[in-house]
Amino acid sequence: MRLWYQSLTRADAWPAYSAALRRMLAAAADPGTEFEVHGITRRGGIGDQYRSLEFIETIEVLENVARADASGFDAILLGNIADPGLRAAREMARVPVLGLCETALLTACQMGASIGLVVSNDKHYGRVMENVAAYGLSARVAAVERMRVERLVDLDAAFSEGAVRERILGEFQSAAAACVARGAEVVIPAVGVAMVLIAEAGIVEAGRGAPVLNGAIALLKAGEAAVKLNRLMGGRFTSRRGAYAQPPPEQIEELRRYYGPVFPAVRAPE
Structure with a gap:
């Protein structure tokens, strides 16, 4: 399985932490589990305890969620204690999305x-x-x-x-x-x-x-378990009723005209 671990840190501002996180995840991952750690690269990555700064960084987080989903990752792990964008990411992604907090x-x-x-x-x-x-x-x-x-x-x-x-x-x-x-x-x-x-x-x-x-280790192991459950449940780990419901297929083309390539997993009726 492949896991995408999304941090809200900028690698060049947190070099020791970035290295330690990778070492720790590598030591704890099950055989056959591959993971990638991604941080913030465009704006921010050092002050997410402030709401306005977290908001700026969450935009990149959600873009990376879409990227991970499209690239075939089996689960996405949001490794920040604020769980930035967690509900929006679950609504959007096809695969399980788990938050650190x-x-x-x-x-x-x-x-x-x-x-x-x-x-x-x-x-x-x-x-x-x-x-x-x-x-x-x-x-x-x-x-x-x-x-x-x-x-x-x-x-x-x-x-x-x-x-x-x-x-x-x-x-x-x-x-x-x-x-x-x-x-x-x-x-x-x-x-x-x-x-x-x-x-x-x-x-x-x-x-x-x-x-x-x-x-962080609890998040990794929960991610592994979520992938296994998702497979056993035929891809139905995330509920599509209520909080994480996606747009109906018949509305998706209209939404994309105004919002761009949103909800890439939703297919318009042929």
């Missing part, structure tokens, strides 16, 4: 009865908690704690030994322990880059038996 939360629900989230800063807090509420999981979140990473690209420096790494890992461990003290049974580092950093540092427990979930 939704997948991490649902996986954590299978691991423990209550969840703790460690976000990077106050701005990220609101964005992540909106997703929690949208997914109907507010009651499962026992605690949210913050690190102090206002400039997200500082996380890339933490992949190298030094004071930045010690500070950020220490902040995470303190925040994770605070989540456990408030009742969390599973802790999620609620930043895509931090997930990889913390996993590479070998931090797998927050104390008192509470695991730290590596959401």
Whole structure:
């Protein structure tokens, strides 16, 4: 199977993270699973905790979703904690589309009865908690704690030994322990880059038996499972009723006159 992993990071601004992510996915992928990691190349890629910047980057994400779908990838994984464009991508693509935040939360629900989230800063807090509420999981979140990473690209420096790494890992461990003290049974580092950093540092427990979930690996393994389910279900993994319904074939030519080559999988009646 072929998986497209879509990041919201720009490779030249996050070189250490980009390399670490690829190493980690390669080590975790099942035999026969191929994956490609794609980031932001045109505009942005460093400040997606701000809504306006995330919006700009989401345009490229959705274009890449269409590209991946047309290129024969079996699933698309949106590797950003905001799940940018997730609902729109599911509506458009023929193949399963999974989001990092939704997948991490649902996986954590299978691991423990209550969840703790460690976000990077106050701005990220609101964005992540909106997703929690949208997914109907507010009651499962026992605690949210913050690190102090206002400039997200500082996380890339933490992949190298030094004071930045010690500070950020220490902040995470303190925040994770605070989540456990408030009742969390599973802790999620609620930043895509931090997930990889913390996993590479070998931090797998927050104390008192509470695991730290590596959401990027959970996303990869959920993607593999979704591909297998999609095949077993005859390509019906994504519901086409309601939220992810596509335009009726008899309307598609009219829509394309006004919007361009949208919904490439929808065929007009002959």
